[in-house]
Amino acid sequence: MAFPSIRSDGYPMTAPVRGGGVRLDPPGPGPVGLGRFGEFGGRFVPETIVAALEQLEREFRDAWHSDAFRAEFSSLLQHYAGRPTPITECRNLSERLGIRVLLKREDLTHTGSHKINNVLGQALLTKRMGKQKVIAETGAGQHGVATATAAALFGLECKVFMGATDVERQALNVWRMRLLGAEVVPVTSGSATLKDAINDAMRDWVASVEDTHYCIGSVVGPHPYPWIVREFQRVVGDEAREQARAVLGDDPDFVVACVGGGSNAMGTFAGFVETRSRLIGVEAAGFGLESGKHGASVSRGVPGVLHGARSLYLQDEDGQILEAHSISAGLDYPGVGPEHAALAGAGRAEYASATDAEALDGFRLLSVTEGIVPALEPAHAIGWLAREAGGTIPEGSTVVLTLSGRGDKDAQQVSELLDLGDGA
Amino acid sequence: MTIEARFRAARAAGRSLLVPYLTGGLGEWRATIEEVAAAGADAIEIGIPFSDPIMDGPVIQESSQRALRSGATPQGIVAELAGVDVDVPIVVMTYYNPVHHMGHRRFADSLAAAGVGGSIVPDLPVDESDPWIEAAEAAGIENILLAAPTTTEARLATICARSRGWIYGIALLGVTGERSTVAEAGLEMGRRLKAATDKPVLLGLGISDGAQAATVAAVADGVIVGSAVVRRQLEGCSPSEIGAFVATLRDGLDTA
Ligand SMILES: Cc1ncc(COP(=O)(O)O)c(C=O)c1O
Numbered sequence: 001m002a003f004p005s006i007r008s009d010g011y012p013m014t015a016p017v018r019g020g021g022v023r024l025d026p027p028g029p030g031p032v033g034l035g036r037f038g039e040f041g042g043r044f045v046p047e048t049i050v051a052a053l054e055q056l057e058r059e060f061r062d063a064w065h066s067d068a069f070r071a072e073f074s075s076l077l078q079h080y081a082g083r084p085t086p087i088t089e090c091r092n093l094s095e096r097l098g099i100r101v102l103l104k105r106e107d108l109t110h111t112g113s114h115k116i117n118n119v120l121g122q123a124l125l126t127k128r129m130g131k132q133k134v135i136a137e138t139g140a141g142q143h144g145v146a147t148a149t150a151a152a153l154f155g156l157e158c159k160v161f162m163g164a165t166d167v168e169r170q171a172l173n174v175w176r177m178r179l180l181g182a183e184v185v186p187v188t189s190g191s192a193t194l195k196d197a198i199n200d201a202m203r204d205w206v207a208s209v210e211d212t213h214y215c216i217g218s219v220v221g222p223h224p225y226p227w228i229v230r231e232f233q234r235v236v237g238d239e240a241r242e243q244a245r246a247v248l249g250d251d252p253d254f255v256v257a258c259v260g261g262g263s264n265a266m267g268t269f270a271g272f273v274e275t276r277s278r279l280i281g282v283e284a285a286g287f288g289l290e291s292g293k294h295g296a297s298v299s300r301g302v303p304g305v306l307h308g309a310r311s312l313y314l315q316d317e318d319g320q321i322l323e324a325h326s327i328s329a330g331l332d333y334p335g336v337g338p339e340h341a342a343l344a345g346a347g348r349a350e351y352a353s354a355t356d357a358e359a360l361d362g363f364r365l366l367s368v369t370e371g372i373v374p375a376l377e378p379a380h381a382i383g384w385l386a387r388e389a390g391g392t393i394p395e396g397s398t399v400v401l402t403l404s405g406r407g408d409k410d411a412q413q414v415s416e417l418l419d420l421g422d423g424a
Numbered sequence: 425m426t427i428e429a430r431f432r433a434a435r436a437a438g439r440s441l442l443v444p445y446l447t448g449g450l451g452e453w454r455a456t457i458e459e460v461a462a463a464g465a466d467a468i469e470i471g472i473p474f475s476d477p478i479m480d481g482p483v484i485q486e487s488s489q490r491a492l493r494s495g496a497t498p499q500g501i502v503a504e505l506a507g508v509d510v511d512v513p514i515v516v517m518t519y520y521n522p523v524h525h526m527g528h529r530r531f532a533d534s535l536a537a538a539g540v541g542g543s544i545v546p547d548l549p550v551d552e553s554d555p556w557i558e559a560a561e562a563a564g565i566e567n568i569l570l571a572a573p574t575t576t577e578a579r580l581a582t583i584c585a586r587s588r589g590w591i592y593g594i595a596l597l598g599v600t601g602e603r604s605t606v607a608e609a610g611l612e613m614g615r616r617l618k619a620a621t622d623k624p625v626l627l628g629l630g631i632s633d634g635a636q637a638a639t640v641a642a643v644a645d646g647v648i649v650g651s652a653v654v655r656r657q658l659e660g661c662s663p664s665e666i667g668a669f670v671a672t673l674r675d676g677l678d679t680a
Binding site (some may be wrong): 305 | 492521525573599
């Protein structure tokens, strides 16, 4: 069977694209009605972009049930992104903590985080819709880099909105995006972080919607985005479930992932929601939940509507959205995807948090015990694990933790915070 | 009398409708309302500042931030509107979250208690608006829906049927902010809406001066002018200076 060329200009892909590709589980359940997960979700957007969201919903629904689309997606995941990613049993860390820890290694994907999974899917949708341009928001820069990467591959024009604060703390990723041919637009409004980058991306889209696809980077935003992004990320959880069963002979007792907007966690949870595993999302506690400077939207947020969806948001008594705080740009967001809000409400997933300091501990711990330098975002999950092993997580428990990305992008920032001492 | 009835009557009398927008809670905004009414506005739209105004360009973003920094709150602004005495309807423009946060009933009742006649919620499209419309109508608030150049014919019909007061046609592809010319997409929006409904059709977004207002009035029943007014608020223009600017818009419409 001949695979279609994946470049819009007909130029052949660098790697041979043959049959096979990674195994994809069947599509998961969609939201109900106008994008509802329980009482959350929906499509609260300016009228101008409604038609584009309706088109995107139609295209995704068709594509996700089309063998040709799924074959192309799974082939890209294998030959371009490097899937399936391994699951790594962490013997040293497990011994140290008295629990059995398996890491799902999204840090080993092309571009270094789980963000590439979603972006490749959305790039295929962009092509399918006949659009030539993509815009994206980015916090840590990982989604921006992934989008710029897919844009280079598919010959799309790419513009990435990034908070000015994040442009500074993730300078390496800004350079990578520019190298890949993307335009990076620093956003100075509001708190100049991820929330404001999404605002400006939406403002741009209201003007550019006719020829541009908004490639959103997490399970947030108006319907159908939370659904689409979860489906493109569920390969993480579906792979991890089968791999964990092979290693453990059982489902793990705990499934743990960090939560910014919630895409790596939602992709992971999707693979385990039908199992007995306890699902734990780890949010950013920043300076501590009591400090008011954190990103713990499930733990401390209240229902509201932002960026097109009803979900849980940090807000004041008048419904003004508060600024989040986290050491990691990727978790520095005052909201969470609507499906997480629904899972929390139903009690199917639990949401914990780790502070900036605990994330730094986790960053160092995984590096010295396993030789794996995590991104600061999943370092929160590691930090929480280290804190709760023997407590919330009883001794001897089995844990699958999604290592959503690698720490290269954070080396500069962390080097200024962690004193390793002379010659250490 | 409802806003819609007033606007129909004015239209029947050959008048082009003018709705200036001011950011609430900013400087001498209440005195400005009086000047703007005296300068020939047919209704006045008061923007309730929100932390994340995704339909707004730099001018209204800046005015919202400034108002919030100076302590403005949705309920503070609504309460102060109760003390404003003008003989044209007041309509509030608010993003949905403050409404959702306070609760539909309470928000609608507070508007009614302050004598506000209508609401515009730019991030609440028609298919998500039932709960708010129900609460608004129960309190006698006319909820004005927006239509966009990208809106399909089927949705346009629903929007026209569900909108009260008038239909707000978005006159360009983009967010609020002054533009040097009127977009062809805006004129086409006006023609489509006029063909779809006999309710009053007003176009807004980007309209910056009397000449542009006149151009737009050729295809619609009137105009909404936001950023051009708010920029003057931000520049520290006095209420009477802003009133004088609105008078030039009125002239533009009347001499068209
Ligand atoms: C490595 C990594 N993990 C996690 C996140 C948080 O996003 P999400 O919660 O959508 O997975 C980011 C976001 O930038 C990231 O780069």
